[in-house]
Amino acid sequence: MTGFLKDKVVAVTGAGRGIGRAVALACAAEGAAVVVNDHGVGVSGEEPASEVAAAVAAEITGAGGAAVAVSDTVTTMAGGSRIVGTAVETFGRIDGVVCVAGILRERMLFNMTEDEWDPVVATHLKGTFTVFRAAAEQMRRQRSGSLIGFTSGNHAGSVSQANYSAAKGGVVSLVRSAALGMHKYGVTANAVAPVARTRMSAGVPFALGEMGEPEDVAPLVVYLLSDAARDVTGQVYTAAGGKIAVWNQPHETRAMYADGRWTPAEIADRLPGDIGQERMPMLDRIEAMARAAADGARPNA
Numbered sequence: 001m002t003g004f005l006k007d008k009v010v011a012v013t014g015a016g017r018g019i020g021r022a023v024a025l026a027c028a029a030e031g032a033a034v035v036v037n038d039h040g041v042g043v044s045g046e047e048p049a050s051e052v053a054a055a056v057a058a059e060i061t062g063a064g065g066a067a068v069a070v071s072d073t074v075t076t077m078a079g080g081s082r083i084v085g086t087a088v089e090t091f092g093r094i095d096g097v098v099c100v101a102g103i104l105r106e107r108m109l110f111n112m113t114e115d116e117w118d119p120v121v122a123t124h125l126k127g128t129f130t131v132f133r134a135a136a137e138q139m140r141r142q143r144s145g146s147l148i149g150f151t152s153g154n155h156a157g158s159v160s161q162a163n164y165s166a167a168k169g170g171v172v173s174l175v176r177s178a179a180l181g182m183h184k185y186g187v188t189a190n191a192v193a194p195v196a197r198t199r200m201s202a203g204v205p206f207a208l209g210e211m212g213e214p215e216d217v218a219p220l221v222v223y224l225l226s227d228a229a230r231d232v233t234g235q236v237y238t239a240a241g242g243k244i245a246v247w248n249q250p251h252e253t254r255a256m257y258a259d260g261r262w263t264p265a266e267i268a269d270r271l272p273g274d275i276g277q278e279r280m281p282m283l284d285r286i287e288a289m290a291r292a293a294a295d296g297a298r299p300n301a
Contacts (some may be wrong), residue, residue, distance in 0.1 A: 006031035006227045011036045011083050013074050013131060014053025014101030019150075019194055019195040023098055024056055024220035027225065028065035029202040033091045036060070037083045039101070041074045067093070075122040080130025087140060093177040096146040096225040097135045099128040099171075102164075109162045117163045124167035125174070132178055132189075139241045145223045147182070147189040149175045151236060155193070157282050167187035172236055175184050179234030192217065193247070220244055222295030227236050253278060 010027045016021035016038030022131060028034045038053040053069040060067035070086050073077035087094040102124045103117040128149045139145030157169040171191060178189035194217040195210055219240040223229050224237075236247040256274040258266065 001134075002030065004030040004222050004228070005095075008032045008095040008159060008224060009035070009087050009129070010092050010096040011035035011070075011087050011094060011135070011148050012098045013127065014099075014150075015056055016040055017106060018100075019196055020098075020213035020217045021056050021101035022179060022220045023100060024067070025060065026215075026222050027096075027098075028060040028063070028067060030226075032095075033084060033087075033226070034060055034068075035075070035090070036067055036085045037072065037101070038071045039071060048259065048278065052300050053191050055286065061078055074099070074127030074130055075119075077130050077133070080127070081134045084134035088172070092174060093142060094135055094145065095129050095142075096148065098221055098225070099131050099146045099148075100150045101127050102150070104161070104164060106160050106164075108160050112162060118274060119164040121167045121170075124164065125170040127161070128171050128174060132174065136187065139182070140185045142256075143186045145187045147175070147178050147187065147231070148224055149191045150155050151175075151191045151193045153193050153195070153238065157280060159282075159286065175236070176234050182193055183233060186230075188224075188230065190232060190233045190234070191228075191236045192220060192224070193236060195238065210240040210243055212243075218273035264265065 005027055008027075008031070009292065010032045012020055012024040012034060015034075015036045017026040020038065024034050024036050030111055034057075036053045036057040038056070040052045043075050053071050053241060057067040057069035068086060068090050070083050072082045074080055074083070084094050084097065101123055105120050107113070107116050132147050132149070135145065135147060139147075149171040151171045152164070152168045154165045156165075158165040175189045175191040180185075182189060194212075194214075196212045220237060220239045224232065234249075236293050238245040238247070254275040256270055
């Protein structure tokens with residue numbers, strides 16, 4: 001290893017399994033002291049078990065690294081504060097936080113209940129905020145640090161995961177806001193959208209064209225936590241196997257103007273030709289899948 005994170009202190013949420021575990025191990029291997037956080041719940045948020053965080057921390061210390069386990073949930077302010085506070089109390093500082101913790105409760109929008117919406121948003125979006133909030137306070141005093149949120153390509157929309165997509169879209173906006181607000185304090189904020197084989201990806205209802213392993217995501221995270229990326233902020237990167245890609249920044253694409261206030265009729269007359277609409281790539285894919293299914297159902301001519 002290259003010691004990319006030598007003398008740094010990093011906290012990783014959702015670090016008991018999958019991508020979070022791979023990130024925690026990679027950070028430790030690159031010289032960081034690691035706070036391993038995992039509430040130990042199942043994919044749907046059930047059955048907490050703190051042993052998973054302790055096991056990863058033991059794996060790191062057994063290999064000669066420095067680590068401590070914290071089993072708090074990220075869905076409370078107290079939990080987020082305790083994760084960051086443990087880093088400061090144990091290792092003296094916090095140089096990076098990586099918010100991987102997440103759950104799924106899939107349901108079509110018209111069937112989704114409040115009990116299926118709230119825990120997903122609380123874990124992904126609020127769970128990123130609680131850790132970011134506590135870390136930002138400390139990093140502002142240090143005038144350095146890295147905030148890394150985990151999003152998904154589904155932040156662009158999903159068929160049966162409106163809760164998950166909304167939360168992941170919120171993470172992107174939170175990261176961009178953190179990048180703007182913390183820039184003058186020397187703190188960076190970025191998001192990673194992984195495509196990897198995990199417990200959560202196993203339930204995706206269609207084949208993913210690009211797929212990697214959790215260990216394929218970790219090097220990008222290590223880079224973003226390192227001094228080599230101190231000028232990288234406000235970005236969303238995909239990590240899928242050997243592929244790393246950057247997402248565009250949101251901006252207006254086309255505009256049209258009226259001399260005064262628009263009427264609905266004027267909009268209907270001009271909007272299709274003047275500015276049109278931006279096609280959703282996922283919608284094209286869904287329609288192609290529907291056509292293929294329909295063709296397969298037709299008897300041979």
